[in-house]
Amino acid sequence: MDPLSSTARIRLGVVRLNRRLRQERGDGSLPPGPLEVLGHLHRHGPATPGEVAAALRQRPQSLTRAFADLEAEGLLAREAGTVDRRRSVLSLTESGRLALERDMAERDAWLAKALSSLNPTERGVLELAAELMERVADAETPG
Numbered sequence: 001m002d003p004l005s006s007t008a009r010i011r012l013g014v015v016r017l018n019r020r021l022r023q024e025r026g027d028g029s030l031p032p033g034p035l036e037v038l039g040h041l042h043r044h045g046p047a048t049p050g051e052v053a054a055a056l057r058q059r060p061q062s063l064t065r066a067f068a069d070l071e072a073e074g075l076l077a078r079e080a081g082t083v084d085r086r087r088s089v090l091s092l093t094e095s096g097r098l099a100l101e102r103d104m105a106e107r108d109a110w111l112a113k114a115l116s117s118l119n120p121t122e123r124g125v126l127e128l129a130a131e132l133m134e135r136v137a138d139a140e141t142p143g
Contacts, residue, residue: 014133024110029103034066038075038092038100046091048081075099 022032030038040052049067053060067090070076075096081087092100115123 021107021111024107025103026106029106030099033063034070034075035100035103037063037066037070037090038096041076041090041092042097042100046089048087048089050087052090070096 029035036056037052040055041047044055047055049060049063052067053063056063067076067078071078073095074093077091077093078088079091081089115126118126
């Protein structure tokens with residue numbers, strides 16, 4: 001098989017599944033940008049706005065509104081840094097964690113139902129693929 005067509009098939013599958021998971025989110029769910037910020041803080045713990053932006057491959061300025069909105073909604077907290085008090089550190093609040101868990105639960109429920117139509121071997125292949133996709137997502141950009 002041509003490696004480029006294999007690459008395109010993987011990309012298409014990831015894009016389609018991502019789109020479907022977004023569609024399975026309930027009314028009142030957080031927009032993708034703020035959801036990504038909460039997800040990062042949930043997985044990696046407190047971070048500066050610059051660290052969050054770098055991890056999400058965005059400029060800090062492009063996330064300023066998301067940070068402010070999440071803080072105003074009580075979903076994240078902003079505190080002065082311990083090393084440099086001029087730099088703020090963002091952390092997930094309990095309300096933020098609960099909002100994130102609700103959002104994930106809606107998508108997980110749909111995915112569990114969809115996966116139930118697969119046999120154990122197929123589900124095992126997808127679990128392995130998920131592990132590999134995490135590694136690929138964390139790979140450094142060649143350059």
